[in-house]
Amino acid sequence: MGVLEQISQMRNQGMDDENIVRNLQERGVSPKAINDALNQAEIKKAVSDEEFEAPGPSQQRQYVPRTQEMENQNYQPQEEQPQQEYYSPQQGYADYSQEGGFDTSTIMEVAEQVFAEKMQKFQKQIKDVADFKELANSKMDSLSERMKRIENLIDKMQVEILEKVGSYGKGIENIQKELGMMQDSFGKVINPLADRTSSKMQRQSYSQENLHSGEDAMTELEKIANEKPQKAKKVKKISKR
Numbered sequence: 593m594g595v596l597e598q599i600s601q602m603r604n605q606g607m608d609d610e611n612i613v614r615n616l617q618e619r620g621v622s623p624k625a626i627n628d629a630l631n632q633a634e635i636k637k638a639v640s641d642e643e644f645e646a647p648g649p650s651q652q653r654q655y656v657p658r659t660q661e662m663e664n665q666n667y668q669p670q671e672e673q674p675q676q677e678y679y680s681p682q683q684g685y686a687d688y689s690q691e692g693g694f695d696t697s698t699i700m701e702v703a704e705q706v707f708a709e710k711m712q713k714f715q716k717q718i719k720d721v722a723d724f725k726e727l728a729n730s731k732m733d734s735l736s737e738r739m740k741r742i743e744n745l746i747d748k749m750q751v752e753i754l755e756k757v758g759s760y761g762k763g764i765e766n767i768q769k770e771l772g773m774m775q776d777s778f779g780k781v782i783n784p785l786a787d788r789t790s791s792k793m794q795r796q797s798y799s800q801e802n803l804h805s806g807e808d809a810m811t812e813l814e815k816i817a818n819e820k821p822q823k824a825k826k827v828k829k830i831s832k833r
Contacts, residue, residue: 595621595629596636603633628698635702 595616602612609630616626 595625596632599629599633632698632702635699636706 598616599612602615607615613626
């Protein structure tokens with residue numbers, strides 16, 4: 593992991609610059625590399641926030657060197673004061689901070705890094721949109737095919753229903769025709785039989801009437817025949833007297 597990434601990670605953890613510098617010095621990072629990384633971090637932050645104006649004097653990180661007396665007091669040979677192994681952050685960056693601003697190549701490098709990161713994010717977003725579009729088109733094509741199959745199925749069902757209704761109507765017409773033909777045939781057979789039966793019944797009734805009338809006539813004749821001998825007997829009796 594580079595020094596710039598380490599600084600960004602420690603800043604995200606809430607560490608201030610002094611603790612970051614002390615931590616990097618303990619890891620063996622040179623003061624110049626620490627100062628360059630801090631400057632790059634500031635430039636990267638400024639570019640990321642789209643603040644492209646040149647930083648003013650108050651915005652530049654300046655590490656004011658201590659006075660010569662402070663340096664003479666604090667700097668001692670290693671044999672006498674082994675605890676003064678590291679320089680303070682102000683002493684380490686005094687000479688480099690007096691160069692008067694940021695290096696152009698450093699600014700360009702950081703700007704290129706930020707631009708590359710932005711482009712990677714933008715390309716990822718474009719790829720996500722393209723993937724979503726492809727997925728949406730695929731789903732739309734599948735949905736369109738399903739709708740076509742449903743429409744074809746509905747049309748087929750309608751045709752079958754109409755055919756069945758038509759055949760049912762034709763069947764009813766055929767049944768009606770057959771019933772009419774059966775009625776006609778039945779009428780042709782029944783009507784002569786009815787006529788014959790009625791004429792036969794009329795004949796039988798006429799014969800019975802004639803028979804009754806004949807029987808009545810015979811009865812009358814018999815009565816008349818019986819009455820004549822009785823009258824003859826009565827006449828004989830009267831003549832004898």
